[in-house]
Amino acid sequence: MIPDSFYLTTHRLNKKVYLADPFFLARHVLPGAYLCSCIQGVLTAGRITELEVYLGGEDKASHTYQYKKTPRTAVQWEAGGLAYIFFVYGMHHQFCITTGPENQPNAILIRALEPIAGINEMKIRRHTEQLKNLTTGPGKLCQALAITTAQNGTDLTGDKIWIAPQIQNVPQSDLVAAPRIGIDYAAEYAAKKWRFYLKDSPFISKK
Numbered sequence: 140m141i142p143d144s145f146y147l148t149t150h151r152l153n154k155k156v157y158l159a160d161p162f163f164l165a166r167h168v169l170p171g172a173y174l175c176s177c178i179q180g181v182l183t184a185g186r187i188t189e190l191e192v193y194l195g196g197e198d199k200a201s202h203t204y205q206y207k208k209t210p211r212t213a214v215q216w217e218a219g220g221l222a223y224i225f226f227v228y229g230m231h232h233q234f235c236i237t238t239g240p241e242n243q244p245n246a247i248l249i250r251a252l253e254p255i256a257g258i259n260e261m262k263i264r265r266h267t268e269q270l271k272n273l274t275t276g277p278g279k280l281c282q283a284l285a286i287t288t289a290q291n292g293t294d295l296t297g298d299k300i301w302i303a304p305q306i307q308n309v310p311q312s313d314l315v316a317a318p319r320i321g322i323d324y325a326a327e328y329a330a331k332k333w334r335f336y337l338k339d340s341p342f343i344s345k346k
Contacts, residue, residue: 140306147175147184147256150303151296157220161192161238161245165335169236170314173303174252178285181260184303185252185274185284189336189343191319193235195244200325203244214292215244222293222300224286231278234286236295236302250320250334251275253342254283276344313338320345 156168175184195203195215202212202225214223215237223235223246235246252274254261261273261283274280281287286300293300316332323329336343 141255142173142303142306144182144256147173147303148182152302152304154220154296157236157238158218158240159238161194161247164238165190165192165247166311166314169247170335170337171305171307171309173255174249174284175303176284176286176300177298181257183257183260183284184255185280186255187249188253188340189251191248191250192333193246193248199328200319200322212244215246216242220295222290222295224288224291226288232281232287233277234281248277249280250277251342251344252280253340271341275342309337
């Protein structure tokens, strides 16, 4: 079932949900949910197909490894349910969801989406007509949904960027756990299977 714009614009994950364990969110709440934005007056949305967990403090791949707090990562130290958005390689924005209680700086990076709403606008923003090239990567999806660091710290229960819940729960048998991408520097944490994706979806950054 593909949700209509009324469902996408009227439903939100409850703020309390974001206080949960990040692996619970990554396995049971976020896969199949809908990342939505209403920026420049246009609704764009995609079904979450791939994500990665980053644990604050212990995780050598996390921006908050050893609980390092910087102006860039300050939003992660607040209670979960905010957008953590950063700029990489001088080219791409990446969008994360903060999770957990205050002072527990966990984040979940959204890596890929299945385009659902505002597809024509996504094509204009991405300069491509190829559906599979609109949101199959963290930088691509940010461009498609017009997400930039200007929205860093946005409350995900508001009207600018939000998550609409799954319509149907994703069976755990449909979810693949794999190592995260692009973190070879993270020593033993590079091999941890903290990336989760929908195994039958064509809208994945990398299988």
